[in-house]
Amino acid sequence: xxLRFDVNGQAREADVAPRTTLCDFLRDxxxxxxxxxxxxxxxxxxxxVIVDGCAVRSxxxxxxxxxxxxxxxxxxxxxxxxxxxxxEAFRQHHALQCGFCTPGMLTTLHALLSDEPTADxxxxxxxxxxxxxxxxxxIPIVEAALEARxxxxxxxxxxxx
Amino acid sequence: MKLPAFxxxxxxxxxxxxxxxxxxxxxxxxxxxxxxxxxxxxxxxxSPSVLVDLSGIPGLxxxxxxxxxxxxxxxxxxxxxxxxxxxxxxxxxIAAAVGHIAHYQIRNRGTIGGSLAHADPAAEMPGVAVxxxxxxxxxxxxxxxxxxxxxxxxxxxxxxxxHDELITAIHLPPWxxxxxxxxxxxxQRRGDFAFAGVALHYDERSDGTIEDAHIGVIxxxxxxxxxxxxxxxxxxxxxxxxxxxxxxxxxxxxxEPQDDIHASAAYRRALVGTLVERALISSxxxxxxx
Numbered sequence: 042x043x044l045r046f047d048v049n050g051q052a053r054e055a056d057v058a059p060r061t062t063l064c065d066f067l068r069d070x071x072x073x074x075x076x077x078x079x080x081x082x083x084x085x086x087x088x089x090v091i092v093d094g095c096a097v098r099s100x101x102x103x104x105x106x107x108x109x110x111x112x113x114x115x116x117x118x119x120x121x122x123x124x125x126x127x128x129e130a131f132r133q134h135h136a137l138q139c140g141f142c143t144p145g146m147l148t149t150l151h152a153l154l155s156d157e158p159t160a161d162x163x164x165x166x167x168x169x170x171x172x173x174x175x176x177x178x179x180i181p182i183v184e185a186a187l188e189a190r191x192x193x194x195x196x197x198x199x200x201x202x
Numbered sequence: 203m204k205l206p207a208f209x210x211x212x213x214x215x216x217x218x219x220x221x222x223x224x225x226x227x228x229x230x231x232x233x234x235x236x237x238x239x240x241x242x243x244x245x246x247x248x249s250p251s252v253l254v255d256l257s258g259i260p261g262l263x264x265x266x267x268x269x270x271x272x273x274x275x276x277x278x279x280x281x282x283x284x285x286x287x288x289x290x291x292x293x294x295x296i297a298a299a300v301g302h303i304a305h306y307q308i309r310n311r312g313t314i315g316g317s318l319a320h321a322d323p324a325a326e327m328p329g330v331a332v333x334x335x336x337x338x339x340x341x342x343x344x345x346x347x348x349x350x351x352x353x354x355x356x357x358x359x360x361x362x363x364x365h366d367e368l369i370t371a372i373h374l375p376p377w378x379x380x381x382x383x384x385x386x387x388x389x390q391r392r393g394d395f396a397f398a399g400v401a402l403h404y405d406e407r408s409d410g411t412i413e414d415a416h417i418g419v420i421x422x423x424x425x426x427x428x429x430x431x432x433x434x435x436x437x438x439x440x441x442x443x444x445x446x447x448x449x450x451x452x453x454x455x456x457x458e459p460q461d462d463i464h465a466s467a468a469y470r471r472a473l474v475g476t477l478v479e480r481a482l483i484s485s486x487x488x489x490x491x492x
Contacts, residue, residue: 042210058207059207059208059209059210059253060204060205060206060207060208062204062205062240065204080203081203081204081244082203082240082241082244082245083237083240083241083308086305086307089307095281095310095311096306096307096310097307097310097311098237098307098308098311100240100244101236101237101240101241101308101311102236102240102311103205103210103236103240103253105210105212105255106233106236106255106257149306149307153306167306167392168305168306170305170306170391170392170393171304171305171306171307171308171393
């Protein structure tokens with residue numbers, strides 16, 4: 042099927058079989074391998090991407106279901122070589138070790154904090170319950186998220202102003 | 203873990219969707235949010251030849267809160283239910299239960315109609331529907347019908363929905379102002395399916411006695427259901443420690459949980475009692491406005 046998307050600000054077109062998940066489409070058709078395929082049945086959260094502003098599991102969404110959508114993957118967070126404030130906070134807090142879960146952690150937190158820049162630690166922990174990390178542990182990830190909040194609050198403030 | 207091949211259809215109306223479903227004699231399956239169906243297909247537990255995507259059909263979305271009826275479109279996603287302020291005050295049990303459903307990313311996609319049609323015995327929303335005497339609106343080739351939630355769920359992953367029928371909406375009666383409520387469940391990890399869960403509400407008369415108790419359970423019966431013996435114990439009495447203990451014991455006795463790799467039947471039976479106890483205690487503090 043012929044599909045059109047906006048992926049990280051670029052218009053993309055593709056012809057894919059209906060059974061292709063959005064995760065496989067991003068990785069195999071667009072070469073955006075930052076999105077990681079982990080469990081492939083909606084448990085681990087590594088494949089999380091942002092579709093029309095909402096964090097979703099890209100292994101549980103068919104590419105055809107996202108036809109016409111605006112998609113942000115982990116590749117879309119940084120500005121060129123400059124890390125986003127959230128990514129910089131991850132670096133400062135050593136919030137990643139092997140890095141497999143990191144794309145899903147970043148996209149999930151980016152969606153959350155864009156919507157809720159004042160999310161408290163309990164809310165952040167609740168949301169991150171959908172993302173499994175098997176090496177770093179969650180404490181530095183939560184610390185990084187808490188620190189990054191002020192950048193999202195400023196961004197929202199400047200949008201409102 | 204790649205999905206089996208299928209044909210994809212995106213009908214523009216309920217009628218068109220039903221025609222496609224009917225034409226494939228059970229080989230076609232409707233997909234709403236897909237948060238249960240896609241993993242099932244990944245595991246090859248289902249291999250429909252055609253997927254009928256309901257997301258392009260207008261009229262299946264929206265939440266309407268009227269004097270006599272709360273109506274929720276089948277394609278309403280969990281996130282909308284969580285964030286809907288009017289619904290939170292009209293029927294607070296829904297938002298409380300939705301908070302236990304899976305995870306943030308899944309609540310952004312999963313739909314109420316999809317959960318009802320999937321009918322997992324441990325799923326929250328079927329339990330709330332049964333507890334609250336919801337009616338499920340179904341459309342098929344011959345028109346629409348409404349089925350009481352207690353009759354809709356037949357067993358594990360089994361409903362009375364025919365292969366060429368669709369859920370279009372769920373209807374709930376409005377709540378009186380003196381209604382008290384609670385939702386409690388226990389899962390091993392946040393977002394997992396619960397070992398057991400309890401949804402309850404009752405109306406508190408001016409003299410403090412309980413009227414019209416509805417006590418529903420999930421995860422410990424083949425399909426969600428209300429526990430009449432527990433409701434009978436509560437009705438007409440004032441909530442106190444003895445009554446809570448009596449209700450909890452009756453709840454444990456009223457369910458028939460199974461042993462499985464996660465927990466023994468005896469554990470689940472005890473758990474239901476504990477959850478009824480917790481729910482009754484917390485209900486005393488939960489009115490419609492709080």
